[in-house]
Amino acid sequence: MNCASPIGKPQYGRLTILVAEDDILVRMMVTDELRKQGFNVAEAKNADEALSIFHSGVPIHLVLTDIQMPGTHDDVRLAATIRAEYPDVKLVVASGHLPENELRQEVDGFVLKPYNISKLVSFIKALLD
Amino acid sequence: MSMGAPNPAAQTVLVVEDEVLVRMAVSQQLRDCGYNVVEAANADEALIVLEHHKAAVHIVLSGVEMPGSMDGFALATWIRKNRPDLRVILAASVSRAVKAAMELCSSGPLPGKYEPHNLLDRIRRLKATRAARKFFGRWRQFTTRMRR
Numbered sequence: 119m120n121c122a123s124p125i126g127k128p129q130y131g132r133l134t135i136l137v138a139e140d141d142i143l144v145r146m147m148v149t150d151e152l153r154k155q156g157f158n159v160a161e162a163k164n165a166d167e168a169l170s171i172f173h174s175g176v177p178i179h180l181v182l183t184d185i186q187m188p189g190t191h192d193d194v195r196l197a198a199t200i201r202a203e204y205p206d207v208k209l210v211v212a213s214g215h216l217p218e219n220e221l222r223q224e225v226d227g228f229v230l231k232p233y234n235i236s237k238l239v240s241f242i243k244a245l246l247d
Numbered sequence: 248m249s250m251g252a253p254n255p256a257a258q259t260v261l262v263v264e265d266e267v268l269v270r271m272a273v274s275q276q277l278r279d280c281g282y283n284v285v286e287a288a289n290a291d292e293a294l295i296v297l298e299h300h301k302a303a304v305h306i307v308l309s310g311v312e313m314p315g316s317m318d319g320f321a322l323a324t325w326i327r328k329n330r331p332d333l334r335v336i337l338a339a340s341v342s343r344a345v346k347a348a349m350e351l352c353s354s355g356p357l358p359g360k361y362e363p364h365n366l367l368d369r370i371r372r373l374k375a376t377r378a379a380r381k382f383f384g385r386w387r388q389f390t391t392r393m394r395r
């Protein structure tokens with residue numbers, strides 16, 4: 119089985135999560151925890167960086183994205199782009215409030231902020247099972 | 248170990264770089280060498296990390312030209328004044344960042360046979376794939392609009 123990842127050594131049985139979050143301290147907390155749980159993690163500061171990582175060919179299995187991030191792509195367009203171009207990728211949106219219906223239809227899960235990190239990890243694991 | 252659990256015994260490197268693919272690849276290489284890595288997209292994010300994460304960062308590997316309120320030189324000046332215990336490495340180009348990462352790897356917790364050209368090639372491939380996919384994405388949007 120060849121699972122060579124362009125962002126690191128060959129990975130066997132590991133899943134890659136892309137965390138898009140503009141708050142560096144929140145991003146650090148979430149990515150640290152996901153790495154401790156054994157996931158590969160790629161980090162993006164905003165929607166533009168998230169799309170850059172997608173377009174670079176790095177295999178992504180799940181995206182956890184904050185909404186209302188700065189950048190030329192807003193959250194809804196990011197979700198729509200991922201859905202259109204990468205339909206197999208799980209999409210989880212995090213926000214301090216419930217998103218609009220349009221966005222909710224695009225996503226596989228919604229997480230309220232501030233994060234309960236253990237609940238978040240359980241939720242992600244359940245989605246990827 | 249690759250992108251796995253942070254090693255609590257390892258030193259932590261703060262990688263400051265605004266080009267996400269370079270930041271991702273360099274950070275990944277350092278993780279492969281056994282370092283804990285914190286990724287910052289610019290000097291402003293680096294300052295937030297350094298002010299909130301005082302004991303945990305040991306080395307700062309930063310680009311020079313970056314958007315935001317300060318560049319790499321200004322960040323290095325701030326660190327010299329406020330965190331003189333930190334080792335700062337400034338890299339003015341991708342190849343210099345790669346070279347610096349390899350030097351850290353050679354003295355890191357998991358020294359191995361890491362070749363600078365492999366990391367540089369990886370970054371070039373990531374960028375080339377991004378450019379091609381962006382082009383085809385725009386082409387697809389254009390042809391979709393033309394059909395309507």
